[in-house]
Amino acid sequence: MSKGATEKITISLDAMGGDNAPVNEVAGAIETVRSNDGINITLVGKAGIINEELKKFSYDSSRIKLHNAEDVITMDESPTEAIRKKPGSSLVSGLKLCKTGEADAFISAGNTGAVMAASLFTLGRIANVNRPTIGSRFPTERGITMVFDVGANVDCKPLNLLQFAVMGSVFANHIYGINNPKIGLLSVGEEKTKGDTVTVETYELLEKSGLNFIGNVEGRDIMKGTTDVIVCDGFTGNIVLKFAESVLSLLKTKFKDYADRGLVNKLKVGMAYGTLKDILKDFDYQEYGGVPLLGINGISIIGHGRSSPRAIMNMAVKAEQMARAGINDIIAEKIKDIKDYTAQSE
Amino acid sequence: MSKGATEKITISLDAMGGDNAPVNEVAGAIETVRSNDGINITLVGKAGIINEELKKFSYDSSRIKLHNAEDVITMDESPTEAIRKKPGSSLVSGLKLCKTGEADAFISAGNTGAVMAASLFTLGRIANVNRPTIGSRFPTERGITMVFDVGANVDCKPLNLLQFAVMGSVFANHIYGINNPKIGLLSVGEEKTKGDTVTVETYELLEKSGLNFIGNVEGRDIMKGTTDVIVCDGFTGNIVLKFAESVLSLLKTKFKDYADRGLVNKLKVGMAYGTLKDILKDFDYQEYGGVPLLGINGISIIGHGRSSPRAIMNMAVKAEQMARAGINDIIAEKIKDIKDYTAQSE
CATH class of the missing domain: 3.40.718.10 (Isopropylmalate Dehydrogenase)
Known part of the structure; x- marks a missing residue:
């Protein structure tokens, strides 16, 4: 199932997921194709507002496609119910593109529970994965x-x-x-x-x-x-x-409280803050490319609701890597080995 | 079981628990009686080395007693086995003083599992506490x-x-x-x-x-x-x-790595570090007075292995509060209320 290094990987991107959708999603798609020759993006969601966003950029239109989906699953909705009631949502539609082979992987910064449930429901599990x-x-x-x-x-x-x-x-x-x-x-x-x-x-x-x-x-x-x-x-x-x-947000609050306790403190925090920020950038979960859902019969990555355009791009890059590595074929094989061994030990 | 405000509370202190015992334990006992009129301490452990430590201080000898116990349970020992094999250890002996009424509470910075197991074994549970x-x-x-x-x-x-x-x-x-x-x-x-x-x-x-x-x-x-x-x-x-x-130790490592990356970084960290330390002092678990074991028929507080003399004193103060409040009588009553209600709802 893995693609050759020269073939493009198509990623369907839930353009309506995330707290700042579709703004960050569209910007992330643009950033992705500009910086990654191997990735094409299909934006899935409300064509009207996505097109409005796309107009702000110049880009190679052969590499960013639009797949209309009028429904949106919000962050607060109950996952199972939302999926059942909104089969035409950007989330479910985006996953269906993977099912039909129109896309190689799916990424979303939307409702985590709904992405998990819809991925499992739409794509199914790898053989022997419980x-x-x-x-x-x-x-x-x-x-x-x-x-x-x-x-x-x-x-x-x-x-x-x-x-x-x-x-x-x-x-x-x-x-x-x-x-x-x-x-x-x-x-x-x-x-x-x-x-x-x-x-x-x-x-x-x-x-x-x-x-x-x-x-x-x-x-x-x-x-x-x-x-x-x-x-x-x-x-x-x-x-x-x-x-x-x-932890990061607690540290920020503590710094603020400390600064509020007088001018000297304020100056000290001013000097320390830049250094701390430099040191803590590894802890900034928004910068990273989402969490992979492993064990499903396809590739699905779930991002933080507050994913920046850069985080969206990082998700796309991770999805491309997973697709090119043919990771699910390898998982299927290793899980089968384990199945044989656990059956023996029973 | 609670004592009047004028009566002294006697705390048996496992002088051999903790990574730096009995040095920090003895210093902690001294600091406790100096700063807290209501607390007397019984140091439990090897009389010889405890006396050597005590000699370094001047103190009111009517308020710090010594109870000899020659065995020591180390940090690495298996709790149940250690208790069984070392009934004459400072840990078990200190708890026995609570059982006999010679002490009102027990504190230790020793092997956490052993303190829990020995407390339960020696003092038993409050009625209806599972x-x-x-x-x-x-x-x-x-x-x-x-x-x-x-x-x-x-x-x-x-x-x-x-x-x-x-x-x-x-x-x-x-x-x-x-x-x-x-x-x-x-x-x-x-x-x-x-x-x-x-x-x-x-x-x-x-x-x-x-x-x-x-x-x-x-x-x-x-x-x-x-x-x-x-x-x-x-x-x-x-x-x-x-x-x-x-988290604290990771932050320290990150600061050190950052400082090692050049002179400018080193200066920045030097300026930021004091501020950070001020801000993070709430996170310094070593400063705090241990964790209470609730539900046993007595008072037992377990401290961090690296407890400083100040942390030892904080444990003693917490133990005094618990003894004066008669906390176990209140727990017994509230647990009984719950028992009646859960029985009804069954």
Whole structure:
């Protein structure tokens, strides 16, 4: 299913997703085709307002197409209900273009739950994958670490976590170019007996999986950069991710409060702020290209609601990489290996 | 069981717990009695080396006693095994002083798991409490938030989480003086249907509990300060706590890396660092007085291994407050109310 390096990859972009749609989406599409020869974009959404936005730019019209979709799924809508009630939405229509082969990958900065549900519903799962997973990148002391799952599955069984590890390993290997990625299992202590029941049972599976499993990692290890992929249930992963995202905003508030306490403080903060910003740019989740949904029979990347045009482009680039690597064929193969081994061990 | 304001509170202090024991423990005991008229300390541990440390200070010897205990439980030992094999350890001996009434409360900066296990084993549980819990404070945009549980219970049932909420509410009310504390349930979305199975079922219980339950809170809300007490299982709570603790050290590393990239950077960091330190002092977990173990039939506070003398004193002050408030009598009463209501709703 992978395309040759010379063929263009077509990405359908949900132009109505995101808090600032379609402005950032259109600007992101323009930025993408200008900077990436290998990517064409199909903007999916309300043709009227998208065309208004497109008029602001000069671009190669053979590389940005428009696919009209009049319905919009908003950020607050209940995912399953929204998908059912709005089959003509930009989100569902964009995914259908992947189903029919008119696009190679789909990206959206819209309602996360709805993108997950619609991706699964429209594209289906890779054979033998029990549950698709979304992973997020965490900045670390050296490089980055991907955490799977960060919210697709709140209640997990050991087999689910094992499959997240397999998919995460393939992603880290083929998208980040990490050879034999180190896999950690998130828990409350290093010993294999530490953790809740599901985690302790998962340890046993990971030990025998043939993956480069380095054992349990704790909350304090996530940002140490000693692990390429960390596996956990989507309940824990989602809470840690959102906590991490809130650290920057807390720091900003603390800086502001400190500055408000007098002129000297204000001057100090003024001097410190630029430095801090430089240092913390790795933590700026808006800059990064969304989180991949792995395990579905297609490519779907979900961005932050506040994605900037640059973040949209980064999502498109990540989607192109996934398409060119034929990542789903590799996942299918590795998951099958695991299936054979878990069947044996039963 | 609460003592009058004029009576002294005696605290047994595990002088051998902590990474820098007994140096910080003895210095902490001295600082405590100097600054707190209402507290006497019994140092529990190896008399020889404790006396060597005590010699460095002048103090009122009627207020600091020594209780010899020759065994030491180290940080790495398996809790249950260590307690069984070392009944004469400073940790177990210190707790026994509470059991016999020779002390009103126990504090230790030693092996967290061992303190939890020995506290439960030696002092037992408050009537109707199914699982004791440890809570930790998180700094927020305004004031602090206590999170229960942060590691005592990795697998929890809804009734356990409900009881954590009751105990946390009593603690916030009687120790932090917060009237009708706001209780949040940690989850992955605001709606009552969001979360894993245990969380969704806990929501129902909390709604009917008579507590000031404000609903689900997400990872990003922990440090917003909108909630006084946040309830979660000890697996998630422990991971978030350790992640939070690691943020400071990551920031330090990032600052150092940045400074190493050239003289201008080095100067910038030099200017920014003092300001940052001022701003981040709320995040310095070593400064704070340990985490209370609630639900046991006595008072036990567990400190960070790296507790400074000041942190030791803060633990003693917190223990005094808990003893004077008669917090366990109040918990017993509130847990009984909950028991009656959950029995009815069954």
